[in-house]
Amino acid sequence: MRSDFSQLVRQARKGDSEAFAKLYSEIYKDLYYYALCNLNNQDDAADAVSDAVIDAFAGIKNLKDENAFKGWMIRILTAKIKRxxxxYVQVRDNTSSMENDEGEIIDIPVSEGKYMGIEILDRIxxxxxNEKMCFSLNVLYGYTSDEISAATGIxxxxxxxxxxxxxxxxxxELSAEFE
Amino acid sequence: MNKSQSEIFRELMHELPVPDRLSPENITLLLEKQKLKSASTDARICYEQDLHSVRKIEFSSNEPNKDNSQKSRAGSSGFSKAYRITASLAACLAILAGVVVYTDVSHSEITSEDPSSSDNYANDYSELFKTFQRFYIDGSDKKTLDSASAEASRYWGDSEDVDTDNVSVPHTGTTSGITATMPSDSGAESEEPDVPPADESEVPEENKEPEAEPEQIVVLEPGTAISDKLICTDGNTVFYASGDNINIAVLENQNVYLKSQIPLVLESSTKRSFEYLFLSGSRLVAVSSVTRTEKALSNEADFGTLGEFMVNTFGDSENGIVERHSTEVRVYDVSSPEIPVLVSSYEQSGSCTDAVMDGSILYIATSYDKYRYSPISGVDDLESYVPSYAFNGQKYYLSAQDIIIPNQLATTDYAVLAGLDVSSANPVVSAKAVLGYEGRIYIFGGSAYMLTYSNGSSTDMTSISQFSLSGGNIGYVASASVPGIALKEYSLGKTGDYVYICTLVQNGESSAPNIFVLDSSLMVVSSTEIAVPSSSVKSVTFSGSTAYISVAGKNECYTVDLSDPYFIKMNDGVSESNTSVSFKPSGDGTGFYLRKNIDSTIELVLCSVDSRGVISQISSVEVEENPGTSTALNDAGVLFTDASLKIVGVPYSYYDGYDYCYKYIVFSYENNVLSKIGSFETHEIDNKFEYGRAVYTGESLCVISPGRITSAHVDRSGVSVVSEADTIANGYTSSH
Incomplete structure (x- = not known):
């Protein structure tokens, strides 16, 4: 119920981590998939979501419109993704490869099969x-171009x-695949 | 792409497993840990979490390093190959069926450019030397923030109403120096949901509320606050710099005794002046600027084509005399005030731009721009192009690995940053230099920021470089560029982990100020354009969770709400303001400033400060019936305030026809009513006895003038002088 949602936001503003987690539980999968579309691997995506959650919990008292929680979280996550x-750009510019723990030179992993072999998702x-960011927001959340603009600053x-x-x-891509 | 294909993508995506650590239960644990962490010592740069990958930024290395997190390998999705092929074919057909026509529209994105990845520490002196060679051989005009600002000013024209004499200068001090830190609670909980504004046309005329009076806003000017940097006390002893001495006065039963004086070191051909005084435990830290005059070396050296070019380019002083600037730090053990002992001395290249004390760590920033007293003869001529520091008389050049060479260079000036642990016998912890300094460096809690001009895609950009300050270590963190030029009238602000910067952004034929919010990694998280013509903006200052935009030639002020860093917005309406005064917050939601009226009387004004940082006048009182002046008129920081005693002290001076009367008047503001408690005065012919700042030691109010320190007892019933100690001889004294 809407009133429950508002109540959870008010509780979260007071520092109630369980209330925040309940708000988060409604959107966390989509947050993760959004990050996954835009980052190189599952760990980076999970890191971005964790960072965004920490920032959001710390700053939720600044959230003025309780109903804007989801959009607000997406904006924060977008900033983490961009960071x-x-x-990635810095690493790519400075090194084309890096050493693993054993001192062997390895290539920087790009995708590591983050989509678990689902070929159509690999095409993303x-x-x-920027195309991935806009596309994923449109597909995952059904955002219009104006809503994507508000979330990303583009x-x-x-x-x-x-x-x-x-x-x-x-x-x-898909045409070439299936010709 | 029609909705059904989106649904397919979504369904495929939702079959992917989500890592356990993102489950709501584990997130709850993460947040609980974060709450505990926030309650302990701030470890902003270096932290670890059980459920989060480890990140470290190495202070001594060239670039931020990141440890790789442990890789977790999830299981397979469980999809059958047949389903994947079927789903792929279905989506493929849908895509083939959909044809999208688009037009190529170019729009600039108001986001930060990807941070430059090429800001590097120099590998060796040879690389640094070659940078200098390339810079001077190039010979092309280099744009700086100042030159770009001048161009922008000419482009939109100087407003006749702009009072350039009163333009606020970006503050390069600490948050404590920025008296703009209002006791506002930007995180104040708001129970009222956003309500769309009612359509006023539907409201009957008689029910409409009268228009509210414009709020009186006094925009904080980053005041000079010079003498504030030169006084400190531990409650029993007062240390203050005056003229060529540091005076050490001790309070015993409210009687003040001058115990000792520490003179400036006097040498021939050397000028020194005190810049800062800090007290850390039993260590007194004196920061002084040093200017040495030297004879320039001969310019007749035969260095070949490059050398001749450099000789012509460098332009030494015509009379053969050059000045070399440096900044000196002397640490004294003052556990025995009668016998202060010099513990260590440190001197760093360049003029002091800022100094900040954090516990026992002193961070000092200098600008090194007059290092050349002769052309650079070669890579080994380190004196000509490498910053240096001296510790206890021993000189050290900064290693090449401690010098950052940015991508774009507009100057060969340096910003030199050092961290010193004054509690240690060997205080030097870290010293770094950044080439290309353009006169803009800001130190806030835990970080330093340097602004320079950069040119991205042929558009004006401002580059921001961030340095971490922690435990005396200085580390390069990140660089980023934002569109526009950071004018000198637009300051930099910081609240929590977010940095606020205002730049002038050109948009076709017009330009407008824009505020950008950057997070701790200098990524732009939000921005807003200030809907005020750029030619009308006098200054932009940041205070807590509010940005104040003052308008040239008018007593008007716009505000921007910064409370939500991800969604900043201009507040509606314009407020009346007086931007030519400075303001002293008292720390209890009130503050004070002095106002000179048309009839030359001076009023003390009591204001309240709300949670948004907006200041409103409560009451005022005439300071003194005799026409005169006050050192606090242009610098409200001189006023003394005590929130627990609810008193405010005002220095005042006037000529009574015979000599100068220097008065100190104490007011109470109990229950927001200003009333005079009492005063004391002295009649002198030497203005070195004019009262200035004061400190409260818990027992006595110590009022300081360059020539005297006065100890006074203050309570609700009145003010009375207990004792005085002169630090210089006076012509005559008539104390009351």
Whole structure:
């Protein structure tokens, strides 16, 4: 019930971690899948969600509209994802490979089969970071371009461009696969 | 793509397992641990959690390192191959069936550029030397924040109403120095949900509320607060710098005795002046600026083409005399106030821009821009291009690995940062330098930020470099660029882990100030454009969870709500403000400033500060009937306030026809009513006895003037002088 939801938000504002966890339980899977679409592997995705949860719990007292909890969490998670993506750029620029614990040179893993072999989901990796972000928000949450713009900070018209290009790319990929 | 295909993607996605550590039960445990962690000592840079990967930023290494988390291997999804192929084919057909037409519309995204990954520590001096060579051989005009600001000003034109004399200067001090830290609770719980504004046209005229008076807002000016940096007390002993001495006065039964003086070190061809005084336990730390004048070396050296070019470019002083600036730190053991003992001395290249004390750790920032007294003769000529420090007389050049060379260089000036542990016999913990300094460095709690100009995709950008300050160690953390130019009138702010910066962003033919919020990794999490013409903006200052935008030529002020870093917004309406005064918060939700009226009388104004940081006047009282002035008029930090005693002290001076009367007046503000408790005064011919700041030791109110320290007893019934100690000889004294 809506009143229960508002009550949970009010309790979470007071530092009630269980109340926050109940709010989180309604959306946590979609949060994880969103992060997974946009990051290289499952661990990074889980890290991003954990970071976002910690920040959100610390800052929930600043949430003015209780009904905006989900969108607000997505904005925070988007920021975490972007930060992680920036680290990928730094690592890629500085090294093309790195040492593992045994001192052997290994390539930086890109996907590590994060989609567990589901080929159609693997095709998402052919999209650019911004295209993936817009596409995943559109698919997972049904967000419109304006809603995606609010969550990511990307201009609405640019969002529409990313969405259109992303879908075209996927179309090409799947067409080539199944020709 | 039609909805059914989205559903397919969603269904496929939802079959993927979610890691256990993200389950609601484990998240509850994580949050409980986080609550405990927040209650303990802040370990912002270095932390670990059982359910979270370990991250460390190595202070001594070149770049932030990240330890890889343990890899968890989940099991298979359980999908059959047949289902996957079927689902893929279905989605494929749907995609083939959908044709999307789009137009290519280019829009700039108001997000930070990906942080530059190429800000590097120099590998060796050779690399640093070659950087200098390339810079000067290039010879092209380098844009800086200042030159870009000047261009922007010419572009939109200088407003006639802009009072450049009163433009606020970005504060490079600590949060304690920024008296703008209001006792506001940005996290105050709001029980009222957002309610859409009612349509006013439906409200009958007689039921409409009268328009509210504009709120009186006094925008905090980052005050000069010079003398505040030169006084400290441990409750029994007062240390203050005055002229060429540090005076050490001890209070015994409210009587004040001058026990000793520490003079500035005097050398020929050297000028020194005190910049900061800090007290850490029994250690008194004196920070001084040092200027040495030297003869420039001959410019007739034969260095070949490059050397001749550098000689022509460097432009030494015509009279052959050059000044070299450095900053000195002297640590004294003052456990016996009568006999302060010098423990250690440290000197660092460059003029002091800021100094911050954190426990026993002193962080000091200097700008090193006058190091050249001769052309660089070669890579081994370290004196010509490498910053240095001296400890107990022994000189050390910063190692190349402690010098950061950014991607873009507009200057060959350095910002030098050092962390010193004053409790240690060997205090130097860390010293780093950053090339390309452009005069903007800010130190907040735990971090330092340097702003420089950068050019991304042929657009003006401002680059922010963050350095961590922890335990005396200084580490490069991250760099990022945001669109626009950070003007000097726009300051930098920080609350918690979030940094706020305002830049002027060009958008076609127009430009507008924009505020960006960056998180602890300098990623932009939100931004907003300030809907005020850039030519009208006088200053942008940050205070707690509010940004204040003052308007040039008008007593108007706009505010931006920063309480939710992920969703900042301009507040509706404009407030009346007086941006030419500074304000002294007292720490109990009130604050004070002095106001000079048209008839030259001076009023003490009591204000309240609400949770948003908005200041409103409560009451005022005339300070003194004799026309005069006060050192607190332009710097409210000089006012003394005590929230527990509910008193405020005001220094005042006037000419009575015979000599100068220097008065100190104490007011009570109990129940928000200003009333005079009492005063004391002295008549002098030397303005070195003009009263200034005061400190309360728990027993006595000690009022300090350059030539005297006065101990006074204060209670509700009045004020009375107990004793005085002169630090200089006076012409005559007539104390009451």
């Amino acid at each position: 992680k993506q920036a680290e 990796e052919s999209l650019s970071p 201009n609405s018209a640019t969002v529409r461009t990313h969405l259109a290009r992303g879908k075209q790319k996927l179309k090409r």
